[in-house]
Amino acid sequence: MTISPLGDVITGPLYDEEGILYAELDLGEVVRAKVDFDVVGHYARPDIFQLIVNEEVSNSVKKKK
Numbered sequence: 001m002t003i004s005p006l007g008d009v010i011t012g013p014l015y016d017e018e019g020i021l022y023a024e025l026d027l028g029e030v031v032r033a034k035v036d037f038d039v040v041g042h043y044a045r046p047d048i049f050q051l052i053v054n055e056e057v058s059n060s061v062k063k064k065k
Contacts, residue, residue: 005033 001012
């Protein structure tokens with residue numbers, strides 16, 4: 001089967017038979033798909049996000065009775 005960059009099924013799938021599927025792709029959809037689905041993510045921007053890990057041992061939370 002052929003899936004477009006935006007996730008739409010263009011051709012196929014072929015069931016219980018062999019064959020070749022042909023499709024024309026709009027390469028402009030690749031750019032539009034990257035806007036919708038950011039694989040690297042904005043989380044990879046150190047100027048915006050920072051991970052701080054507290055490595056100190058802390059007491060557990062006690063349940064009220």
